[in-house]
Amino acid sequence: GQLVQSGAEVKTPGSSVKVSCKASGGTFSSYAFNWVRQAPGQGLEWMGGIIPVSGTANYAQSFQGRVTITADESTTTAYMELSSLRSDDTAVYYCAREVVGGTPGAFAFWGQGTMVTVSS
Amino acid sequence: QTVVTQETSMTVSPGGTVTLTCASSTGAVTSLHYANWFQQKPGQAPRALISSTSHRQSWTPARFSGSLLGGKAALTLSGVQLEDEADYYCLLYYGGAQHYVFGSGTRVTVL
Numbered sequence: 001g002q003l004v005q006s007g008a009e010v011k012t013p014g015s016s017v018k019v020s021c022k023a024s025g026g027t028f029s030s031y032a033f034n035w036v037r038q039a040p041g042q043g044l045e046w047m048g049g050i051i052p053v054s055g056t057a058n059y060a061q062s063f064q065g066r067v068t069i070t071a072d073e074s075t076t077t078a079y080m081e082l083s084s085l086r087s088d089d090t091a092v093y094y095c096a097r098e099v100v101g102g103t104p105g106a107f108a109f110w111g112q113g114t115m116v117t118v119s120s
Numbered sequence: 121q122t123v124v125t126q127e128t129s130m131t132v133s134p135g136g137t138v139t140l141t142c143a144s145s146t147g148a149v150t151s152l153h154y155a156n157w158f159q160q161k162p163g164q165a166p167r168a169l170i171s172s173t174s175h176r177q178s179w180t181p182a183r184f185s186g187s188l189l190g191g192k193a194a195l196t197l198s199g200v201q202l203e204d205e206a207d208y209y210c211l212l213y214y215g216g217a218q219h220y221v222f223g224s225g226t227r228v229t230v231l
Contacts, residue, residue: 034220036166043225044158044166044209058218061121094165104213105156105220106171113165 001025003095003111010117016083019114021095023076029053031097033078034107035069039091047093050078051100085118092116122146124212126223132200132230140226141192142210148191149212155193156211157186159204166209170195197228205230 006020021033034049048059052071059067063082071078078095093114096107123145132138142155149155157170168177170186173193183199193210210223 036222043207044160044211044222046211046220046222049220060219060221096166103156103172103175104154104215105211106168106177107156107158107166107211108168108177110165110167 001097001109003097003109005093005095005111005114008115008117010119011085013085013087013118013120015085016081017085017116018079018081019093019095019116021078021080021111023078023097028073028076030100032100033069033071034096034098035067035080036094036096036107037091038094038113039088042091047080049098052078053100082116085116087118090116090118122214122219122221124210124221124223126208126210126226128224129227129229132197132228134200134202134230136200137196137198138200138228139189140195140197140208140210140228141189142194142212142223143192144212144221146214149188149193151188152215153193153212155186155188157184157193157195158209158211160207160209161205169208200228200230202230204228 004022032051035047050057050069057069068081095111097109125143155173158166160166169180174186209225
């Protein structure tokens with residue numbers, strides 16, 4: 001399996017960003033897609049995830065109301081949109097795949113990461 | 121807000137053994153947290169090592185082992201090699217809220 005993410009973005013404070021994660025290999029409907037971010041020099045932070053076959057999305061409390069995770073089965077692509085961007089949203093954003101009904105948190109495959117820079 | 125805590129840094133000699141731990145602010149870590157461990161090297165995406173507390177991924181060397189230890193999840197590196205120098209993160213599952221929380225990460229230095 002392979003996850004290929006969209007390219008780097010530069011955004012201004014208050015705007016939104018939408019990052020894509022194109023999946024290939026395996027059956028798209030068998031997987032859930034999670035989004036994880038990493039600010040420069042900092043640790044990993046789980047943002048939320050989606051099970052495309054059901055459309056069910058869960059979000060970390062710290063991102064509730066600002067993040068929307070969606071998926072398009074026709075293009076086997078997952079998306080993460082973050083709104084009301086602030087400078088501390090500057091980070092590398094990763095998508096990670098897990099098997100639906102499998103071991104929770106077994107993020108066996110990761111995208112290459114997308115750098116989002118928020119600056120005026 | 122749930123906090124998952126790991127040691128900030130650990131140093132180990134080549135060939136030595138080191139154990140990293142992962143604690144939850146909500147109480148003891150159990151098998152129901154399905155503890156996962158990831159390795160991350162500079163400039164790279166994280167790589168899964170261990171799932172469900174102790175199950176190695178197919179690509180994970182046998183020198184990496186996971187367990188529960190004193191109410192925490194633990195990752196033990198035995199016969200450490202220079203290439204094991206990296207950041208290590210645990211990930212816990214909170215089933216009630218269907219959420220995940222990453223640990224704060226441990227930097228392992230081999231020298």
